[in-house]
Amino acid sequence: MVAFIDAVAEGQEFLRSDWPLHITLVRFDVRNDGDAARIAALAELPARQALGTVLAIGADDRFGRQGSVPVSLVGADPSLQALHETLVQAVEQVSGRVASPHHTRQNFRPHVSHRGDRRLNPGDAVVLDQISLVDMAPDGNRTIRRILELWELRR
Numbered sequence: 001m002v003a004f005i006d007a008v009a010e011g012q013e014f015l016r017s018d019w020p021l022h023i024t025l026v027r028f029d030v031r032n033d034g035d036a037a038r039i040a041a042l043a044e045l046p047a048r049q050a051l052g053t054v055l056a057i058g059a060d061d062r063f064g065r066q067g068s069v070p071v072s073l074v075g076a077d078p079s080l081q082a083l084h085e086t087l088v089q090a091v092e093q094v095s096g097r098v099a100s101p102h103h104t105r106q107n108f109r110p111h112v113s114h115r116g117d118r119r120l121n122p123g124d125a126v127v128l129d130q131i132s133l134v135d136m137a138p139d140g141n142r143t144i145r146r147i148l149e150l151w152e153l154r155r
Contacts, residue, residue: 001025001043001087003080004130005112005120010150016143021118023055023074023110025084025131027099028091035094040133040149042090047131050083051153055110057124063111072120074110080128084108129153 006020014020030036056075063069074080088104091097098104112120120126131151138146 001028001039001047002132002134003128004132005126006118008130008132008147008150010132010147013138013144013146016145019113019115019145021112021115021120023080023112025110026087026091026104028096029099030091030094030096035096036133036135036148038094039090039096042093043087043131043133043149044151046083046086047151050079050128050131051151053077053079053128055080055126055128057112057120057122057126059122061111063109063113070114070119071111072114072122072124074112077110080110081108083131084110127153 002022002024004020004022006022008020028039030039055077058073058075061071061073063071085105085108088098103109129152132147133149135146135148136142138144
């Protein structure tokens with residue numbers, strides 16, 4: 001589950017190496033498509049409630065192995081934190097596996113990874129206007145990603 005910064009469309013596919021700018025809300029695995037559909041159903045209301053939240057972009061940092069991934073931190077926001085925690089609960093409710101449990105709940109550090117020269121800058125503000133469920137291996141292909149569900153702020 002992610003909140004996209006770049007505009008995307010439901011059903012859109014992209015390479016694993018070419019993600020649109022986004023905030024990861026929770027990384028998880030499920031056993032089958034039925035479990036993914038159940039999580040999407042559980043996520044819909046909290047996702048829609050979070051749409052429109054304005055987030056402040058904070059300082060730059062580096063994540064990953066030996067600090068190899070440059071990121072822009074997202075300022076603490078109670079709505080974003082509540083959405084994250086609700087999504088973690090939804091994954092657990094359907095017996096999904098959170099991929100990085102040490103980066104959840106009180107250890108959630110929302111951020112936007114830089115993609116070459118595509119990045120956010122300290123002081124930027126972004127509106128949470130697209131929240132999505134992304135298939136990390138559609139049809140078993142781990143080199144692409146597919147947007148399965150997309151909840152959008154109506155303009």
